[in-house]
Amino acid sequence: MNNTNIMIVGVGGQGTLLTSRILGDVALASEMDVKVSEVHGMSQRGGSVVTYVKMGEKIYSPVIEKNEADIILCFEKLEALRWIDYAKKDATIIINSQRIDPMPVIIGKAKYPEKIIEKIKANYKKVVDVPALDMAKKCGNIKTVNVVMIGVMAQCTEIEKEIWLKAIEKTVKPQFVDVNIKAFNLGYDFARDCFI
Amino acid sequence: MKKLMLGNEAIARGVYEAGVTVATAYPGTPSTEITENIAKYDEIYSEWAPNEKVALEVAIGASIGGARAVSAMKHVGLNVAADPLFTASYTGVNGGLVIFVADDPGMHSSQNEQDTRIIARGAKVPVIEPSDSQECKDFTKEAFRISEEYDAPVIVRLTTRVSHSQGTVELDDRENYELKPYVKNPAKYVMMPAMAKRRHVSVEERMAKLKEYSENSSLNRIEWGDKKIGVITSGIAYQYAREAFGDVSYLKLGMVYPLPEKLIKEFASQVETLYVIEELEPFIENQCRIMGLKVTGKDKLPVIGEYSAGLIKEKLLGETIEKLNDIQDEAPGRPPVLCAGCPHRATYYVLKKLKLTVSGDIGCYTLGALAPLESVDTTICMGASVGVAHGMEKARGKEQSKKTVAVIGDSTFIHSGITGLIDMVYNNSSGTVIILDNSITGMTGHQHNPTTGYNIKGEPAKQVDLIKLCQAVGVDRVKVCDPFNLKEFEQIVKEEVAADELSVIIAQRPCALLKHVKFGPVLTINQDKCTKCRMCMRLGCPAIVDRGDHIEINPTQCVGCDLCPKVCKFNAIEKAGGQNE
Numbered sequence: 001m002n003n004t005n006i007m008i009v010g011v012g013g014q015g016t017l018l019t020s021r022i023l024g025d026v027a028l029a030s031e032m033d034v035k036v037s038e039v040h041g042m043s044q045r046g047g048s049v050v051t052y053v054k055m056g057e058k059i060y061s062p063v064i065e066k067n068e069a070d071i072i073l074c075f076e077k078l079e080a081l082r083w084i085d086y087a088k089k090d091a092t093i094i095i096n097s098q099r100i101d102p103m104p105v106i107i108g109k110a111k112y113p114e115k116i117i118e119k120i121k122a123n124y125k126k127v128v129d130v131p132a133l134d135m136a137k138k139c140g141n142i143k144t145v146n147v148v149m150i151g152v153m154a155q156c157t158e159i160e161k162e163i164w165l166k167a168i169e170k171t172v173k174p175q176f177v178d179v180n181i182k183a184f185n186l187g188y189d190f191a192r193d194c195f196i
Numbered sequence: 197m198k199k200l201m202l203g204n205e206a207i208a209r210g211v212y213e214a215g216v217t218v219a220t221a222y223p224g225t226p227s228t229e230i231t232e233n234i235a236k237y238d239e240i241y242s243e244w245a246p247n248e249k250v251a252l253e254v255a256i257g258a259s260i261g262g263a264r265a266v267s268a269m270k271h272v273g274l275n276v277a278a279d280p281l282f283t284a285s286y287t288g289v290n291g292g293l294v295i296f297v298a299d300d301p302g303m304h305s306s307q308n309e310q311d312t313r314i315i316a317r318g319a320k321v322p323v324i325e326p327s328d329s330q331e332c333k334d335f336t337k338e339a340f341r342i343s344e345e346y347d348a349p350v351i352v353r354l355t356t357r358v359s360h361s362q363g364t365v366e367l368d369d370r371e372n373y374e375l376k377p378y379v380k381n382p383a384k385y386v387m388m389p390a391m392a393k394r395r396h397v398s399v400e401e402r403m404a405k406l407k408e409y410s411e412n413s414s415l416n417r418i419e420w421g422d423k424k425i426g427v428i429t430s431g432i433a434y435q436y437a438r439e440a441f442g443d444v445s446y447l448k449l450g451m452v453y454p455l456p457e458k459l460i461k462e463f464a465s466q467v468e469t470l471y472v473i474e475e476l477e478p479f480i481e482n483q484c485r486i487m488g489l490k491v492t493g494k495d496k497l498p499v500i501g502e503y504s505a506g507l508i509k510e511k512l513l514g515e516t517i518e519k520l521n522d523i524q525d526e527a528p529g530r531p532p533v534l535c536a537g538c539p540h541r542a543t544y545y546v547l548k549k550l551k552l553t554v555s556g557d558i559g560c561y562t563l564g565a566l567a568p569l570e571s572v573d574t575t576i577c578m579g580a581s582v583g584v585a586h587g588m589e590k591a592r593g594k595e596q597s598k599k600t601v602a603v604i605g606d607s608t609f610i611h612s613g614i615t616g617l618i619d620m621v622y623n624n625s626s627g628t629v630i631i632l633d634n635s636i637t638g639m640t641g642h643q644h645n646p647t648t649g650y651n652i653k654g655e656p657a658k659q660v661d662l663i664k665l666c667q668a669v670g671v672d673r674v675k676v677c678d679p680f681n682l683k684e685f686e687q688i689v690k691e692e693v694a695a696d697e698l699s700v701i702i703a704q705r706p707c708a709l710l711k712h713v714k715f716g717p718v719l720t721i722n723q724d725k726c727t728k729c730r731m732c733m734r735l736g737c738p739a740i741v742d743r744g745d746h747i748e749i750n751p752t753q754c755v756g757c758d759l760c761p762k763v764c765k766f767n768a769i770e771k772a773g774g775q776n777e
Binding site: 011012013020024025027028033034035036037038039040041042043044045046047048059060061062063065066067078079081082084085087089098100101102103104105106107108109110111112113119120123124133142 | 226364438439506533738
C-alpha cells in the first residue's frame with residue numbers, strides 16, 4: 001500500500017492545528033501508521049503555517065517533500081500558491097477562496113498575485129475551490145472554515161463519513177461539536193460531485 | 197492501548213509511567229508542551245518556575261530529596277540552567293533526574309541554532325536522543341534507569357520535528373516508584389573544593405562505565421540491509437535517512453553521549469561506504485574521525501538548518517527534484533505579525549513616532565522589529581534588553597539614555613530582566629525600562645507566570661506585584677499606563693526618557709487572545725471621509741489593507757480593538773457592527 005500524504009497550509013490562527021488533530025485521529029481509527037508534523041510558536045502569529053499528515057503501512061519521516069503530496073488542503077489562496085511545489089502531478093488541491101493579505105502586501109512592498117486559482121488549475125487537474133468562509137458564516141461561526149474544508153476533503157478519500165464525524169466529536173470542545181458537525185456536512189455536501 | 201501523541205506529549209507520558217513526582221520548567225518553544233502535558237497528571241507535582249536555572253535547581257532538590265524529578269526547557273534555556281547542570285553532574289542524583297532539552301534546527305522559533313549535545317559533553321552528562329513519539333516515551337523511562345544506576349543527571353535531547361510531530365504510542369501503567377530515603381551526605385552534595393575534587397574522579401569513572409553501557413544498550417541498534425552503504429545516525433535524522441536511502445544498513449544511535457565506539461567500529465568495518473547523518477554540529481562524525489574512520493558527513497551536508505529526506509538525496513545521492521510548475525515563485529512572503537488587537541502594537545507605534553532606540557527582548561513583541569513598525573534595535577536573549585540598554589548608556593553617555601528604552605515582557609522580566617534592573621539601580625543609570633505587561637506568557641501559547649496570579653494548573657496563586665517589585669529594588673519613578681491610551685502613553689514615555697533618573701513604565705494591557713478580553717464591534721473605513729493619509733497603515737495591523745485606490749479594513753481579521761480610530765485625524769474609521777471573537 002502506498003502512503004497517503006496530506007498537507008494543510010494556511011495562515012497562523014486559521015485552525016490548522018485542530019485540523020491536523022482531526023486528520024490524525026481519522027488515520028488512527030483507520031488502523032494505519034500515521035505521523036503528523038505541526039508548527040508551534042512564532043509562525044502561529046499570523047505567519048505561513050504548514051502541517052504534514054502522512055498515513056500508510058509504515059511512516060518514517062514526518063515531513064512531506066516537494067512533489068510528494070497527494071492532497072493539499074489550502075486555507076488561503078496565497079498559501080496554496082506558496083506550497084504548490086509540494087503537490088504530486090495528479091494531486092488533489094482543495095483551496096479556500098479566502099484572501100488574507102500578508103504584511104509585505106499590506107504595506108505595499110509586494111503584490112498579492114492575481115488569478116491564483118486559475119494558475120493552479122492550469123498546472124494541476126484536480127483543483128477544487130471552495131467558498132469556505134461564506135459557508136462557515138452560514139454555520140454561524142467563521143472559525144469553522146477549517147472543518148468545512150475537512151468536509152470537502154472527506155469526499156475525496158475512501159474513509160467512511162462516520163469516522164470523520166467521530167473524530168470531530170472527539171477533538172473539538174463539547175460546546176462547539178454541533179456547529180462543527182454542521183460545517184463538516186456543508187463541506188461534505190458541497191463536494192459531493194467534485195471528485196467523481 | 198495505542199494513542200496518537202506529540203513527541204512532547206509522549207515524553208510527558210513517559211514521565212508519568214516512570215513514577216516521577218516532581219516536574220518543573222520554564223516554557224520555551226519547542227519544549228513547552230512537555231510540562232503542559234505533565235501538568236494534566238494529578239500524580240505529579242508540576243510548576244512553572246521563573247526561569248530554567250531555578251527550574252533545574254528545583255528538580256535537583258527533588259532528586260536529592262529522593263524523588264524522580266524532571267525539568268524541561270528549550271536549547272537556549274539550558275544556557276540559563278548551565279550553572280546548576282555542570283555541578284549537578286558532580287553531585288549526581290538520589291532519585292533519578294532527567295532533563296529534557298529541545299533544540300530548534302532551522303530556528304522555527306528561536307534566536308540561535310545551538311546544539312545541546314555539545315553543552316552536555318562539556319558538563320559530562322549522558323545524552324539520549326529519541327527519533328519518534330514511541331521512543332520519546334520509552335527512552336524517558338530508560339533515562340531514569342540510567343540516571344539512578346550511574347548516579348548522573350541524564351539529558352534527553354529533542355528537536356522541533358520530534359517534539360512537534362505526532363506518532364502512535366503504546367501506553368503502559370505507571371510504575372510505583374517509592375521515595376528514596378534522604379540521608380545527609382556532604383561529600384556528595386556539598387560541592388566545595390575538597391569534596392568536588394573527589395566527585396570529579398567519580399564523574400570520570402562514571403563516564404567510562406557509561407561508555408560500556410552504551411556499547412550494549414538497547415538504545416543503540418544496527419539494522420542490517422544492503423552493506424554497500426552504512427549510515428550512522430540519530431534522532432529525526434534517522435527518519436530522513438531511512439526515507440532517502442531505503443534498505444541499506446543503519447546504526448541508529450539512541451545514546452549519543454558517550455558514544456559506543458566499539459559498536460561504531462564494528463558497524464563501519466562491515467559496510468563499503470560510511471555516512472554520518474546528523475543535524476547541526478558534527479558531533480558523532482568528529483568522534484568517528486578521531487577514531488580514524490573514513491566517513492562522509494558534513495563535507496557534503498550542512499551544519500545549518502533542518503535536514504529532510506530530499507536534502508539527503510540531493511547532497512549525498514545527487515538526485516534533484518523535478519520542477520512541475522513555474523508559478524510558485526510569485527508568492528510573496530508571509531512573516532508572522534503582531535495579532536489584530538495586540539497591546540504591543542500601540543507601544544511600538546509610540547516608540548517609533550518618538551524615534552527611540554529600542555533594546556528588545558524575547559517574546560511576541562520581538563515582532564516589533566519587522567515592517568512597518570520596525571521599532572526594535574536589538575534582540576539577544578531572555579532578559580538582555582535591560583542590560584543592553586544600560587551598556588549603551590555607559591558607552592555613549594546620558595544623552596543616549598534620553599533616546600533609548602528597553603522593552604521586556606512581564607514573564608521575561610521575571611525570568612531575568614529583574615537582575616538587569618538591579619544593575620541599573622545600583623550603577624546609577626538614567627535609563628527607561630518599559631515592561632510590556634500583557635498578563636500572560638504569550639508567544640509560547642499562554643502559560644501562567646508569577647505575575648498572573650495563577651499557577652500551572654490554573655489555580656489562584658500569590659501574585660508578584662511588578663510596581664512594588666520595581667520600587668523595592670530602588671526604582672523611584674514607576675509609571676503604569678495602558679498603551680492604548682495613546683496620548684497619555686506617549687506623554688509618559690517622553691517624560692520618563694527625558695528624566696535624569698532611572699524609570700520603569702509598566703505598559704499594562706492583556707493579550708488580545710486571552711479569553712476574557714472582549715472588544716467592541718468590527719471597524720470599517722468610511723471612504724467618504726478617508727483622505728488616504730495612511731496614518732492607520734503605520735500601525736501594521738493585519739486587518740488594515742491598502743487596496744491601491746483605497747484603504748479598507750478586512751472584516752474577518754478585525755477584532756474591534758478600537759486602536760486605529762485613535763490615529764485617524766479625519767474620524768474616518770467607524771464601527772461596522774458585527775463581532776469577531
